[in-house]
Amino acid sequence: MNAQAPTDLRTLSYAEAIREAMAIAMEADPTVILMGEDIGVYGGAFQVTLDLIDRFGPDRVMDTPISELGGAGVAVGAALTGLKPIFEFQFSDFAMLAMEQIVNQAAKLRYMLGGEASVPVVFRLPAGSGTGAAAQHSQSIEAWFGHVPGLKVLQPATPEDAKGMLLAALADPDPVMIFEHKLLYKMKGHVPAGSYLTPIGKALLRRAGTDVTIVAGSIMLHRALEAAEKLAAEGISAEVIDLRSIRPIDHETILASVRKTGRLMVVYEGVKAFGVGAEISAMVAESDAFDYLDAPILRLGGADAPVPYNPDLERASVPQVDTIEAAARRLVRREV
Amino acid sequence: MPVEVILPKVDMDMTHGTLAVWHVAEGEMVQKGAALFDIETDKAAMEVEAPASGSLHHITAQPGDKVAVGTIVAWLYAKDEAVGAAPLTAAAKQDAPPPVTVALPADITPPLSAPSFPPPQAEALAQRATPSARHAARSAGIALERVRGSGPLGRVQRDDVTAFLQSAPQTPATAPWVPQSGPLHISRRKGQGLPLVLFHGFTADSQSWAPLEKALGPQQPLIRIDLPGHGKSPRRRIAGFAELARMVVEAFDEATREHDKVHLLGHSLGGAMALALADIRGRKLASLSLISPAGLGPEVDADALAGIVRASRAESLAPWLRRLTATPDGISDDYARAAMAPRKDPAMRAAQADMTAALFPDGVQAFDLRPALQRIEAPTQILWGRQDHILPYRHALAADGDFAIHLLKGAGHIPQIECPDRVARIVQRLIAGCDAPV
Structure with missing residues (x-):
């Protein structure tokens, strides 16, 4: 909110960009409301809502009791009856308490009511490891929701996308879940002023290359880009795709890149097995791009263990720049 | 055309013979009628003579191999004849019992020309190759088995196929009109x-x-x-x-x-x-x-x-x-x-x-x-x-x-x-x- 630098050099943090999106939406549309635990005077577990209660009052910035199931249920009901609630979970891990409302209610009501109702709710979910918050507050469970028809699942990696995706989610008539990485909240980047929508379901080529395609979302995008920069110094040209949307997933952008490079690595923070990487690998293997593969597909994911509390172990349990770099190098050098 | 060297039938009831020893090494010249290799059957050991004069190439059977009667075990090239890829053996040309040598998969067209290494062995059927390399080989109509792989465990990569195609002289595979x-x-x-x-x-x-x-x-x-x-x-x-x-x-x-x-x-x-x-x-x-x-x-x-x-x-x-x-x-x-x-x-x-x-x-x-x-x-x-x-x-x-x-x-x-x-x-x-x- 504070970094009001003019026009093209306008820079905000990821958290500020989200807050700006909420403020723009609330000013433009009186049906947009915020709900969640401690989002009012306290400003939210990660200070994302901060002072919005001062600007829009407690009727539109509502603290809900410590019951995710209850809070999410009220949000779904409000959405069903004409409001556009943005419900914040303190940690994405707590979405498990609200599974009934997310998966059985929000995702299915439009279908079960024959299209006569919709649930335009947005769930914001702080996700990921790296904050020393231990096993119950550090998970990356976005892939779970990729399995649910009726949901849209987004993963912004930059402040610009964080704002554009939230506005796009509000413009969408169906439930949208936005997984925000906790380590990105303070990251700064260019954010256009005013209202704009980041298209849902479109991946983005962040770095062009010829030797290997690295698909990564959220914080993994930044680690992949850093690894790609280091690899470039050795003459390895990595193409990096920002996945952005887990559901719907952008098949064409990924397939086009694999046809070009012939090698694919998927990097994600969630537990490696049964995850985003499996879906993308299978999608490529089933497509015509299969014939372009010149190496096995590699998945780099979270360890098959709860996220550890010990900081060194926590760091080692998810892909880091050096592990991405080493894996890509092995792939390109035919050691895999 | 090079002359086929065939494992002959030296016994009435013979279906297979064991190649005992080659008297001529790959690439060496031999005169028609000279001893070329020995075979052993259940009953006898026998010397086989060269069917023509020329240099010996594309040996497919090594000492100790049990080979079916009628199988081509090598080719003899005349003095000034260019040594290309091992000529394909038409199944129809061979005598009754099926040879144990490996035929190329039916969907793979014979190679256009000379590789610089020996023809495929039996285990070549399990050739490791990436999908991209297979696709490239298929498109070019070459047998993957002829391409040397540079990947792990000899896996053929796309580059290997490309290099093979570039190195192979483009001699016409078909007879002229x-x-x-x-x-x-x-x-x-x-x-x-x-x-x-x-x-x-x-x-x-x-x-x-x-x-x-x-x-x-x-x-x-x-x-x-x-x-x-x-x-x-x-x-x-x-x-x-x-x-x-x-x-x-x-x-x-x-x-x-x-x-x-x-x-x-x-x-x-x-x-x-x-x-x-x-x-x-x-x-x-x-x-x-x-x-x-x-x-x-x-x-x-x-x-x-x-x-x-x-x-x-x-x-x-x-x-x-x-x-x-x-x-x-x-x-x-x-x-x-x-x-x-x-x-x-x-x-x-x-x-x-x-x-x-x-x-x-x-x-x-x-x-x-x-x-x-x-x-x-x-x-x-x-x-x-x-x-x-x-x-x-x-x-x-x-x-x-x-x-x-x-x-x-x-x-x-x-x-x-x-x-x-x-x-x-x-x-x-x-x-x-x-x-x-x-």
């Missing part, structure tokens, strides 16, 4: 087995067989005959079908003089020619394949024939050509331009216009070959596109006789150009069934 003198233009290409004689359709020429020739592969010996007034044959006026048939028989006799039997394939008017030939030269026929043959009924799209004959430029030719394929989009403007190029000759168009009047008066097929079809004794099959707009495939259903009918889905009047691979498979199946070893 040789023209033969005769009343009509004849061209022939050598190969293995009985030759297949090809008669093209009205307004086409021998060049039109190119897609099918490719699909049939380099091993198939072929004889092509240009009809009178077509291709490189003389532009003669034809009074009627009987005269046309007489000229074709004369050329056929000339072209097949050195063969006891041949396979015959005709398309459209060439199909009618093939039928007429089969009727009077039946004993020479090993098999007969007819693609959308004329002469099995009165109906024909005479407008299209006349239109093609009359056309003097690509723009006027294209609409008529588009009736030849199942759907009009089968013929591009570029295709029409290429088709018009050899039709620029006014003398040829005049000869074909006369032929149209003689063969198709009032837009009717004025010749009837159904009686000939009934009399044929050689194995016969008719291939017809279900979407043929020139001649209706129902003619085949209505005709009497013993023959197989293949109705091709999605094909029009020229399936040998629209779907050459499918046509080749059907033709090859009949040929293989009739090409019994002599």
Whole structure:
């Protein structure tokens, strides 16, 4: 909110960009409301809502009791009856308490009511490891929701996308879940002023290359880009795709890149097995791009263990720049 | 051609022998009659002599290997003969018991030329390769087993295939076309087995067989005959079908003089020619394949024939050509331009216009070959596109006789150009069934 630098050099943090999106939406549309635990005077577990209660009052910035199931249920009901609630979970891990409302209610009501109702709710979910918050507050469970028809699942990696995706989610008539990485909240980047929508379901080529395609979302995008920069110094040209949307997933952008490079690595923070990487690998293997593969597909994911509390172990349990770099190098050098 | 070195049958009841030792190393010269290798059977050990003088290459059996009788174990190259890839062994050439050497998978075309390392061994079938490398090898028509892999555990990468293709000198795998003198233009290409004689359709020429020739592969010996007034044959006026048939028989006799039997394939008017030939030269026929043959009924799209004959430029030719394929989009403007190029000759168009009047008066097929079809004794099959707009495939259903009918889905009047691979498979199946070893 504070970094009001003019026009093209306008820079905000990821958290500020989200807050700006909420403020723009609330000013433009009186049906947009915020709900969640401690989002009012306290400003939210990660200070994302901060002072919005001062600007829009407690009727539109509502603290809900410590019951995710209850809070999410009220949000779904409000959405069903004409409001556009943005419900914040303190940690994405707590979405498990609200599974009934997310998966059985929000995702299915439009279908079960024959299209006569919709649930335009947005769930914001702080996700990921790296904050020393231990096993119950550090998970990356976005892939779970990729399995649910009726949901849209987004993963912004930059402040610009964080704002554009939230506005796009509000413009969408169906439930949208936005997984925000906790380590990105303070990251700064260019954010256009005013209202704009980041298209849902479109991946983005962040770095062009010829030797290997690295698909990564959220914080993994930044680690992949850093690894790609280091690899470039050795003459390895990595193409990096920002996945952005887990559901719907952008098949064409990924397939086009694999046809070009012939090698694919998927990097994600969630537990490696049964995850985003499996879906993308299978999608490529089933497509015509299969014939372009010149190496096995590699998945780099979270360890098959709860996220550890010990900081060194926590760091080692998810892909880091050096592990991405080493894996890509092995792939390109035919050691895999 | 290099001379095959075969594991001989040295015992009456012998099916296999063990190669004991080579007396000559790979690449060494040997004189005809000199000891080449020893074999051991259950009963005896024996020295095998070199069947020809030359240098020894492509050894496929190592000492200790048990090999079936008749298997080629190496090749001898004459002194100044270039050593290429190991020649493929046609299955038909080998004696009864199947050899234990590895045949290349059927869907992989033989390599075009020389690799610098030995031919495939048995375990090469489990060749590791990336999908991209397999795809590249398939597209280039080379056997993956011949490419050395640089990946883990010898896995073939795409680069390896690319490098292989670049390093391999491009020697022609197919025998050249040789023209033969005769009343009509004849061209022939050598190969293995009985030759297949090809008669093209009205307004086409021998060049039109190119897609099918490719699909049939380099091993198939072929004889092509240009009809009178077509291709490189003389532009003669034809009074009627009987005269046309007489000229074709004369050329056929000339072209097949050195063969006891041949396979015959005709398309459209060439199909009618093939039928007429089969009727009077039946004993020479090993098999007969007819693609959308004329002469099995009165109906024909005479407008299209006349239109093609009359056309003097690509723009006027294209609409008529588009009736030849199942759907009009089968013929591009570029295709029409290429088709018009050899039709620029006014003398040829005049000869074909006369032929149209003689063969198709009032837009009717004025010749009837159904009686000939009934009399044929050689194995016969008719291939017809279900979407043929020139001649209706129902003619085949209505005709009497013993023959197989293949109705091709999605094909029009020229399936040998629209779907050459499918046509080749059907033709090859009949040929293989009739090409019994002599």
